[in-house]
Amino acid sequence: MAESRFDIVVIGGGPAGAMVSLTLAQSGYSVCLVERREFPRETLCGEFLSHEVFDIIGNLGMEREFLQLGPTPINRFALCPESGPILSESLGFTAYGLKRGAFDQFLLNAAIRQGVQVLQPAEAESVVRRGDGFEVYCRSGEASRSLQSRWCIGAYGKTSPLDKRLHRPFAGRRTQLNGIKFHVPSSALTGMNADEIRIFTGPDMYCGVNQVNSGMATICFLERRRGDNVSPRARLRELASANKHFAGILEGTMMSVVDDAPIYGTGNIYFGRRNVVENGIFMVGDAARVISPLAGDGIGIALQSGELLGRLFREHRHSGPNPVVLETEYPRRWGQSFNARLRSAAALQRIMLSTPLRHIGAALLSLSPSLLRAAIRLTRE
Ligand SMILES: Cc1cc2nc3c(=O)[nH]c(=O)nc-3n(C[C@H](O)[C@H](O)[C@H](O)COP(=O)(O)OP(=O)(O)OC[C@H]3O[C@@H](n4cnc5c(N)ncnc54)[C@H](O)[C@@H]3O)c2cc1C
Numbered sequence: 001m002a003e004s005r006f007d008i009v010v011i012g013g014g015p016a017g018a019m020v021s022l023t024l025a026q027s028g029y030s031v032c033l034v035e036r037r038e039f040p041r042e043t044l045c046g047e048f049l050s051h052e053v054f055d056i057i058g059n060l061g062m063e064r065e066f067l068q069l070g071p072t073p074i075n076r077f078a079l080c081p082e083s084g085p086i087l088s089e090s091l092g093f094t095a096y097g098l099k100r101g102a103f104d105q106f107l108l109n110a111a112i113r114q115g116v117q118v119l120q121p122a123e124a125e126s127v128v129r130r131g132d133g134f135e136v137y138c139r140s141g142e143a144s145r146s147l148q149s150r151w152c153i154g155a156y157g158k159t160s161p162l163d164k165r166l167h168r169p170f171a172g173r174r175t176q177l178n179g180i181k182f183h184v185p186s187s188a189l190t191g192m193n194a195d196e197i198r199i200f201t202g203p204d205m206y207c208g209v210n211q212v213n214s215g216m217a218t219i220c221f222l223e224r225r226r227g228d229n230v231s232p233r234a235r236l237r238e239l240a241s242a243n244k245h246f247a248g249i250l251e252g253t254m255m256s257v258v259d260d261a262p263i264y265g266t267g268n269i270y271f272g273r274r275n276v277v278e279n280g281i282f283m284v285g286d287a288a289r290v291i292s293p294l295a296g297d298g299i300g301i302a303l304q305s306g307e308l309l310g311r312l313f314r315e316h317r318h319s320g321p322n323p324v325v326l327e328t329e330y331p332r333r334w335g336q337s338f339n340a341r342l343r344s345a346a347a348l349q350r351i352m353l354s355t356p357l358r359h360i361g362a363a364l365l366s367l368s369p370s371l372l373r374a375a376i377r378l379t380r381e
Contacts, residue, residue: 006032006117009136009149011124011162013039016285016302017155018107019056023310025114027317032147033116034138036123039108040101044179044264046208046220046293047100048074048197051093052300056307062110069106071096072211076196077376080245081362088196089372095197095296097212099183103299119147126165127152129280132323151321153309154278158269158286166278170270176225177269179293180232182261186217190252199294200246201362202239206294206352209249219258222293224353225267232263271346276331280323284309288334291342292349295379301338308333344378
């Protein structure tokens with residue numbers, strides 16, 4: 001890549017970065033995307049792709065290519081509380097289970113086909129405002145280079161050293177909320193149906209299990225960390241002691257399947273408010289705000305926020321985008337699109353992580369299964 005000057009530099013090549021880059025390139029902007037890791041790479045995620053994701057893939061005309069990746073269709077949701085029976089309900093739509101390694105590569109390839117230039121692996125180490133544009137300093141191994149652009153978009157996910165460098169108010173907060181993912185062979189799980197996602201509850205944690213592609217399943221949990229430094233594998237053992245339904249799916253393997261699996265995790269996840277535009281940088285996906293994973297909607301919001309910002313730039317393509325207008329309009333539209341879903345998901349997560357509220361919730365749901373349907377609907381568009 002010889003050029004160093006672009007209309008727009010996008011930092012991060014996950015779903016949000018790939019989607020916003022693709023949409024901007026479709027409108028004729030020159031876009032450089034900087035991604036610090038080589039793909040395909042795994043990353044923390046339950047890998048449940050909601051219907052919002054599939055709708056966007058459909059709009060891009062890429063359903064066939066997506067289905068060729070072999071995702072597992074998921075049509076049912078089952079809540080498995082510590083006490084009481086499993087509560088199962090139709091999702092009311094088809095979702096898919098697919099490893100992030102495959103999904104993120106698929107989207108990034110689509111952006112490259114659209115003309116996005118990708119600098120990878122390269123880490124954006126700092127962003128400086130220069131006149132009416134930006135200079136983004138990147139490091140790739142021993143080499144460093146700088147990129148100049150009129151606009152800069154942050155798509156670097158839930159946490160990055162850039163947050164501190166940009167003086168984002170939440171940077172460095174210790175929330176004690178950690179996420180962990182394991183991939184295990186789906187054949188090792190007892191009694192799970194291929195077309196369902198199960199959520200298991202336990203003390204200070206909830207854990208999702210669903211099948212993905214290539215004969216694998218994802219076990220992914222969010223925990224409120226306690227002071228006792230328990231390892232992720234030990235946390236799953238604790239869950240198996242507290243929740244007989246979880247112990248049941250692992251009974252064939254006596255947990256050895258988890259002992260052999262690599263761990264993907266992130267600590268101190270901050271779910272609170274963030275500025276959607278920070279120092280003139282437009283944030284998309286998790287960099288704008290992280291939704292509680294319980295909703296299974298983070299990738300959907302990453303794609304939708306990328307598309308939203310891309311459309312806004314498209315509307316202003318011919319008149320020339322005006323920073324004052326865009327910096328007002330983007331947060332307004334972002335809030336309209338996502339605030340309600342974020343609030344519902346946060347409320348459900350609070351219930352899940354509080355032992356008394358969780359027990360009351362499970363008791364109510366077992367009395368009235370239609371409440372489960374309503375809870376699923378609450379987190380969707
Ligand atoms: C426990 C847990 C489970 C979840 N399960 C689900 C689920 O089942 N379904 C769902 O839809 N969502 C789920 N989510 C949410 C989902 O993972 C995220 O919302 C989604 O990944 C956001 O996409 P993104 O593109 O914003 O960020 P990311 O996917 O994090 O991508 C950011 C990219 O930026 C790169 N990057 C970071 N810093 C730099 C830098 N300085 N320079 C260059 N590159 C950089 C990273 O390498 C990465 O590739 C879950 C979240 C958690 C915490």
